[in-house]
Amino acid sequence: MSASAGGPGSTGLAAARLRLRVVAVALAVAFTSMGVRLIDLGERASERDQPRPAATVDGEEQPARADIVDRRGRLLATDVTTYALAADPANVGDPALAAQALARVLGEVDAAELERRFLAGRRFAWVDRELSAEQLRGVMELGLKGLHFLPRRKRIWPQGELAGHVVGFTGVDQQGLSGIELALDRRLREDPEPLVLSLDLRVQQIVHEEVGEAVKRFRARAACGLVQDVESGELLALVSLPEFDPNRWQRTGPSERRNSCTGNIYELGSLFKVITAAMALDSGKVGLSDRFDATEPLRIGRHRIRDDHAKRRPLSVPEIIAYSSNIGTARMAFAAGGGEAEQAFLRKLGFDRPLAVELPDRTPPLLPSRWPEIVAATVSFGHGIAVSPLQFANATASLVGSGRLLRPTLLRLAGAPEPGPQLISQRTVTDLRWLLWLTVEKGTGTRARLSRYALGGKTGTADKPASQRRGYRSGEVVASFVGIFPIDQPRYLVLVSLDEPKGDASTYGFRYGGWTAAPVVARIVDRSGPLLGVPPTEGETLQALRERLLVSETPHALTGHPEERLAALDAGR
Incomplete structure (x- = not known):
């Protein structure tokens, strides 16, 4: 029921009871609200714009929602009881005096506007939709008639x-x-038990700090950072920047509230070479010992495919991935079956449909409508196909984990998830892990190398498509790095994507993912691994990874300069 304040002529007993009610209500609000930042609900609408809600006419509170907590029980969302103040203008006495007295206590209420509401000739008028404990106490002490305190969740x-x-x-x-x-x-409305998310706020904080620092340093437009358990699919961190505070969501625009990890899709560039390598190796038509000619640009009709880190010689499959050769990757894709094989493999990974995860903001992948040779070539290295960072991360976690398709989730699982369909063989899983370790050890991902953990990963940098014409924007890229640790027995995947980063003096102006995103992933791994109980990689494990690698030095056929060559020792499949 609502509490009504009596007038100055009330009896002493009634006044005493009133004071007791004042103290009880004020204490209840104060203790309920302790430690909680109460937010401004925006402008107070007039009764003409906002009719009296049925839920508060009789003073009853709105139905409660369940709390939301992280996997360790830390509170993410909860309900508190606050009080709104309304008036029956016919009973407030002198409208002008009452409005002035209330304005002095409430501070943010305009006395003239309040008087206008009182004189509107209606029996209900909002005064303030949310009172602090101090405001509640002050209004009660005024002793004005015709006021009603309405409890609200x-x-x-x-x-x-x-x-x-x-x-x-x-x-x-x-x-x-x-x-x-x-x-x-519906779950939050109907089930009072706390909803436990998969997030670990310790890891979420680390990712938020590291990605936020990278956005500031490289002046990026937006960013995504995430950590996923490669065994369960649970997401321990999911950070989208720019961020917003849900307590003040009205002060932000749609672009700030859009989730960069699920709601935005990007051409992710060379990250897709992970997928092409898995497809090619698992086809049985490409082996680690194979070499593909990357001496000259690859001509397809009137198009030419070039390498950013050109070696201008035939490359082994390990070198194609480690050095991120577009030419070699396209040739691998053609050897494995070309566009038809790519489309079938992408369907297996779920790229023909929106990602199934517990978020409403999910943009489906954008795949080519036609698949001629040039499209098959560019898709192999991540151009001409756009996916959300989380959808790509989940596919990679599936390939380097068990080889089965994971279902990503933001809910903490009570047990092991149902195994998904098999994507690739265990042999391909093992080879893929080794190729990603080699990329960090000797290739484009060396700036992600750590002393604590054997980290595998892949760099990616993609020009952004032009919005008003065909082709790409000059100088605007998405730079990314995906890391998996420990790479011999993967536990977690970490992905960072920076939207339109700018290089600085320490990167020599380079915007590549290997310069901007890879070090961010390394710091996230180095800080979060110990918290998650991941032991450091042992020397024997590192030695086993290195024993698969054959390094030789041979004069380059065109320049004559000695050059390091990489190959896999046990390449037979």
Whole structure:
């Protein structure tokens, strides 16, 4: 029921009871709200714009939503009780005096506007839709007639912007409007038990800090950073920048609230060579001992495919991946079956449909409508195909983990998930892990190398497509790095994508993923691995990885300069 304040002529007993109610209500609000940042719900709408809600006419609170917590029980979202203040203008006495007195106590209420509401000739008028404990106490002490305190449930998000894109936010009537709050709205309304997410706020904080620092340093437009368990598919961190605080979501625009990890799709460039390598090796038509000519650009009709890190010689399959050769990757794709094989493999990975994950903001992949030879070539190294960072990460985690398709989830799993369909053989899984280790050890990913863990990974840099014409924008790229650790027995995948980074003096102006994103992944791994209980890689493991590698030095056929050559010793398949 609503609490009504009596007038100055009340009896002493009534006044005493009133004071007791004041103290009780104020203490309840104060203790409920302790440690919680109450947010401004925006402009107070007039009663003409906002009719009195049925849920508060009789003073009853709105239905509660379940709490949302991380995997270790830390609070991400909860309900608190606040009080709104309304008036029956016919009973407030002198409207002008009452409005002035309330404005002095509430501070942010305009006395003239409040007086106008009182004189509108209606029996209900909003005064303030959310009172602090101090304001509640002050209004009660005024002793004005005709005021009603209406208990209301308010959703708050104690972690603020740290997990805003994941948790989301609700509207004034407690309905979910984005994130988990929207995707699992019915669950949160109907089941009072806390909803436990897969997120680990310790890891989320690390990713948020490291990716945020990279965005600032390289002046990136946006970014995504995530950590996924390659055995269960659980996401321990999912960070989208720019961030937003769900407690103040009205102050942000749609672009800030858009999830860069799931709602944006990108051409991810050479990251896709992981997928092409898995497809080619598993086809049985390409082996680690094979070599493909990358001496000259690859001509397909009127098009030419070139290498950014050109070696201008035949390359072994390990060199194609480690040095990120577009020419070699396209030749591998053609050897494995070309566009037809690519399309079949991408369907197996789920790239023909939106990613199934507990978020409403999911943009499906953009695949070519036609698949001529030039498209098959460019898709092999990540151009002409656009996917969200999370969808690519999940595919890679599936390939380097068990070789079975994972289902990514933001919910903590009670047990082992149901195994997905087999994508590639265990032999291909093992070879793929070794190729990714080699990329960090000797290739384009050396800036991700760590002393604590054997890390495998792949760099990727892709020009951004032009929006108003065919072709690509000059100087605007998406730079990424995907890392897996420990690479001999993978536990976690870490992906960082930077949208339009700018190189600085320390990168010699380079925007490549190997210069900008790879070191960020390394720092995330180095900081989060010990927290997650991942032991350092032992020397014997590193030795076993190195024993597969044959390094030789041979004069280059064109320049005559000695050059390091890489090959796999046990390349027979």
